[in-house]
Amino acid sequence: MEAGERRRLRREAAEYYRGQRVPERMEDVLNALFPLPPADLYGELANYFSKFSKAPVICKLVGRKVLDGVGQPTLEVEIYCTVKNYEKRICSTVMATHSQIPENALPETIEADAKERNYSVHTAVQWVNEALNTMLRDLDPTDQCQADKMLGEYFANKIEEKKKIEKEEEEKKKAEEEAAKATHASPSCPSASPPKQKKGGKTGKKVSAEVNPIPPAEPAEPVLRGSLAIGGTSLAIAKAGATISRVPLYLHTALLKHNQESPKEMTLPLPMVTVLNCEKKLPTKLKLVKEVMLIPPVELSLQQGIERVLDIQKEITRLFESPAKRLGSQGDTRKGKPQKAPPPPLKRISHLGCLTIGYDNLEQLLLQLQTACNNIGLELGIDMYLAINFAAHELMDYGKGKYEILTGTFKTPDEMVAMYVEMIDNFPFIIALIDPLRKEDRDQWSSICCALGSKCYLIAEDAATQISKLTTDQNINIAMCSGVVLKYTNQTKVSDLIELTGVLHGQRRVTILGSPDRESSDESLVDLAVGLGARFLKLGGLSRGERVAKYNRLLAIEEELAANGALREAKLEFVDFAEDSQPEQLPDVLPAPEQD
Structure with a gap:
């Protein structure tokens, strides 16, 4: 100018x-x-x-009682940080809850579990608003390791407090019993108790009753009231750290896992999409199967895979709605008289977000799925694969010492292994068996892994112990298996998942992140699965909002990674346990499917 x-x-x-x-x-x-x-x-x-302002720090935690996807109480944790001298709400998490009560439990057991859950959520809200709020104030939200260390120490102190209270109560009860015995003891009746002791000394029948052909069920892991506060706070801090760092939660998780080294490429977990829920309490004969899941081929994009699953799901529903096309609906003959077609199967959407249906045998179920795929031009084993959750711990009849696979049909653990081997030989499109046996049947887990490890995944879900015990001494204290389903519940911390996935990877086991029974609308599980490099993601079906939201989040992450050129194709590799001593051997890889 x-x-x-x-x-x-x-x-x-x-x-x-x-x-x-x-x-x-x-x-x-x-x-x-x-x-x-x-x-x-x-x-x-x-x-x-x-550049000269102070780094954001946590200034307040807020815990409150909210409802999950099925209307049950759970915990929400909000994180507030001081950002440039102003208090600002950063994020919140809503915890999912997992019940250890089987679906065929007695009504009074279910009611007691509901009451305990209410107490636990109430205690968790108190922990967050009082002790944790004070303890974590002024902490850097990006320091996940320090936050989880403090949370772990707080929880350990609560465990010790509970043990101390239980010990005092036990000693008090013992003292009361001894005082009662001393009060009732009288010289006028010195011979009152000895006859009872002699009568009880007959142990002939007890000796035979002690012979048990199967290992007894391990007691359920106790859940400390308020433990949701630990998991909820740890996850909320991880989300806050990602927000402060201005990166997605999945990338923040990957940075935590890889010591702040950003991965050049990331692999999306393959979805295990539940399409059928065969509840154990249905009046039909088949008790063996609990969930049937579809796994899209790795060569398809996630978008293509989900669309293919939806097509199969629609066709299955159509077959159920059309009596002429249902299996067995033509009506057979008995003593020369035509029989009426069976009544329509039960149809409703379960809490897993899929169709609830019963069958009379496994072949009937698999034939129905094959028919649905063939009707839309797809072939199982090429265009889609199956995974089946057997929930074997719910099948055991401890009186007989056998699994009840059909109404009135029982098998020993060894016979179960032989049945699964035959099943995979006849239906090779089944590539994952979840909880085929109880966790107590360790010998049979070894047998089935050696027999089928090179053909499919043998996965422990309820057959695995709590995450807090899985990480003890850097060892996985479970039976031999191909992988473990990890669920973010109770006192689980983000650091626990990072540590455990590293241990599983070192032991050539795959990681599956799974939704608990009572899922919430929070989508963080998907980001954790991507950031941790999980092989599978078990989210349930495609029919409930809290579950569909997670599939939508997975699709958004796929789009973002693809746009940045950071998306790496996944692989399905099985482990041959019989040849496990030879690490140089190439693993089995599934055949490539046809593209849409």
Whole structure:
């Protein structure tokens, strides 16, 4: 700009501020006085001075009781941070809950479990709003390791407090019993108790009753009231750390796992989409199967795989709605008389987000799925694979010492192994068996892994112990298996998942992150699965909002990674346990499917 022009603009500006006259183009005055437009200038100044501001720290935790996807109480944790001297709400998490009560439990057992859950959530809210709120104040939300360490120490102290209280109660009860015995003891009846002791000394029948052909069920892991506060707070801090760092939660998790080294590529977990829920309490004969899941081929994009699953799901529903096309609906003959077609199967959407249906045998179920796929031009084993959850711990009849696979049909643990071997030989499109046996049947787990490990995944879900015990001494204290389903519940911390997935990877076992029975609308599980490099993601079906939201989140992550060129194709590799001593052997890989 020439000197004369600059003087003119200055004169016009001075006259303007004296109120003498308004220049025709005030923008020229401002542009001359400021090298940048005002908005840009303020942004530059804000960015400059923000370098000298204090890093955000946690200033407040808020816990409250909310409802999960099935209307049961659970915990929400909110994180507030001090950002540039202002208190700001950063994020919140809603915990999912997992019940250890089987679906065929007695009503009074279910009612007691519901009451205990209410007490536990109430205690968790108190922990968050009181002790944890004070303990974690002024903590850097990006320091996940320190946060989880503090949470772990707090929980350990609560465990010790509970043990101390239980010990005091036990000692008090013992003292009361001894005092009662001393009070009832009298010289007038010295021979009252000895006959009872002699009568009880007959142990002939007890000796035979002690012979048990199967290992007894391990007691359920106790859940400390309030433990949801530990898992909820740890996950909320992870989300806050990702928000403060301005990265997605899945990338923040990957950075935590890889010591802040950003991965160049990431693999999406393959979805295990539940399409059928065969409840144990249904009146039909088949008790063996609890969940049937579809696994899309790895060569398809997630979007293509989900669309293919939806097509199969629609066809299955259509077959159920059409009596002429249901299996067995044509009506067979008995003693020369035509029989009426069986009544329509039970149809309703379960809490898992899929169709609830019963069958009379396994072949009937698998034939129905094959028919549905064939009707839309797909073939199981090429265009889609199956995974089956057997929930074997719910099948055991401890009186007989056998599994009840059909109503009135029982098998020993060894016979179960032989049945699964035959099943995979006849139906090779089944590539994952979840909980085919109880966790107590360790010998049979070894047998089935050696027999089928090179053909499919043998996965422990309820057959695995709690995450807090899985990480003890860097060892996985479960039976031999191909992988473990991890569920983020109770006192689980993000650091626990990072540690455990590393141990599983070192032992050539795959990681499956799974939704608990009572899922919430929180989508964090998907980000954790991607960031931790899980092989599978078990989210349930595609028919409930809290579950569909997670599939939508997975699709969004796929789109983001693909746009950044950071998406790596997954692989399905089985472990040959019989040849496990030879690590150089190439694993079995599934055949490539046809693209849509």
